[in-house]
Amino acid sequence: MNPFVETVRSYRQGASTLPGQYYTSPEIFAQECERIFRRHWLCVGREAQIVTPGAYFVASVAGESVIVLRDEQHVARAFYNICRHRGTRLCEEQSGELSRSIQCPYHAWTYTLDGRLLGAPHMEGVEDFEKREYSLHRVPLEIWEGFLFLNLSPQPRSLAEAFTPLADRFRRFRLPRLRPSRRIGYVVEANWKLLFQNYSECLHCPVIHPGLARRSPWRSGENDLAEGPFLGGFMLLDGDSESLTVSGRACGPVVGELPHEDLRRVYYYSIFPNLLVSLHPDYVMFHMLQPESATRTRVECEWLFHPDALHDPQYDPEDAVSFWDATNREDWHICELSQKGISSRMYAPGPYSPRESLPAAWDREYARQLGQHAEDVG
């Protein structure tokens, strides 16, 4: 299909950007936490972060601190980071190795890695006290393509059901087996939605990203998911480029079993509400967003490679990391400038072009998730 026809087909006349308060209001941010971030499956990391029993990290999501760990049966689990005695935060460090238990730093209540209360000093004298009633509060945790997702809703629908449109879509990239090479954290002084909207179009590429525009023609490609919580498609690599790297050369072995056409493509998908996945022939990059307030977003960006890449003579992860680190910073800067302009009293919603059909679709999905019609929001 002609990519331009596809873009125009999914465009709806009259779509415009969101009103200013959606980027600045603490009240709307609180609603988003309640209706979106405490109800959805949220990506918090990769299985590779907790390989051995006792390995853990702490995730901050929608104002909650959650311990994500591997238990002694090798099961990945998540618990609210609070003690059942007097509520103290259990793990202070962002990551590490637990021995065979979690011990509260206050009065030393001790929990197994699967969350059961093991020891509670001086509680023998308390009538009707039953240890089994004081397990850690579980957080539903599921794994998709090597990514760890948790859900703060006590009884969420299964991740497999929620992710039906993505079932098998990335299988050929063999994502679960890919190994991390680098991770970079950023703090962006902009609303989280601006980062999604920015990721969802390349109209800005020739202006903002000269390096990217050189390797991937901004009008190339096609969207294959154009409505709903998962949006994206591919763009083509230009004639001389093997990948999106500073050198233009592939910087590792092909990540999976990719058909010939995938060697000329980079796929970009946004996964509502906090993950962006960019699949290149020789590496996969993802961005995990953690909104901190209406005007600040933390971003963790990681680059994944073939498990045997280390032994491959062409392995040069910095070629990809430098390319995208520069591109990321260009994006964060323009998002921060957008945030500044949108915060003006004179800002009013502006019209989207046919080249911005995905940001418009993303806004529609956002409005739906917030429980409002796009027309009421826009």
Ligand code: FES
């Ligand atoms: S608060 Fe944790 S043991 Fe007392």
Ligand SMILES: [Fe+2]
């Ligand atoms: Fe960009």
